[in-house]
Amino acid sequence: MARPQIHLRVSEDQKNRWQTYVEENGEYDTLTDLIRTSVEREISDVTTTQGGGNADSGRLDTLDERTDKILSRLSTIEGALGDALEAMHTAGVEVDDTTASLWNKLPEGGDNAQTVEEMMEHNEAMGERGLAKYRIRLEQLFNSTNAVKRTYIRRENDGTEYELQHPAYYKDV
Incomplete structure (x- = not known):
């Protein structure tokens, strides 16, 4: 046929x-x-x-969900950053490269607090003047915003606490 x-x-x-x-x-x-x-x-x-999709549609759905989560987290971070910048401007803190650099280096949460020296340990060329500038700026942020906190206590993983010679700072966002 x-x-x-x-x-x-x-x-x-x-x-x-x-x-x-x-x-x-x-x-x-x-x-x-x-x-x-x-x-x-x-x-x-x-x-x-x-017909409602094929084997790839499941992967696409997963990618869509992950993308939505990432965008949501990014939006939250952008909001927190915007709030922090607004608080800095309102409080009269000079928002310059130093402030922006510090903000990016600041760890989140008190358990992760770091001294200026720890934050800048990879910047060997900074010198004592640079460290002093960063200390001043961190104190301004601490005194004028609720986003930056200061502590003189360090807690080890085993629960041991000890007092620091210099303050440690962290973001509280």
């Missing part, structure tokens, strides 16, 4: 374009193969979209 045939009329330019594609692309053996494969892919894509 012979297979049914479908005749397709296209312009000569269109046929030449398709034929050139077949010749340049190793995926298809003939023009008929290109048309047959293209139609099957189109049907498969439409069916998958209407």
Whole structure:
């Protein structure tokens, strides 16, 4: 029994374009193969979209959820940063590169508090003047915002507490 045939009329330019594609692309053996494969892919894509998805839709849903969580966390962080900057401006704290650098280096939470020396230990070229500038700026942030806290107590993992020679600072956001 012979297979049914479908005749397709296209312009000569269109046929030449398709034929050139077949010749340049190793995926298809003939023009008929290109048309047959293209139609099957189109049907498969439409069916998958209407039928509620395929194996990849689960992964896409997971990616969408993760992206939403990341965007939510980013929004929270941006809000906290905006609040901190507003508090600094309101309190008259100069928001310059030093302040921005300190804010980025400040750890979150009292258990993670660090001294200026600890925050700047990788910046060997800073010197005593630079450390003094950072100490002053941290004190300004501490005195004028509720976002920066200061402590003189360090707690070790075993629960032992000891007093620090210099204050340690942290973000309380």
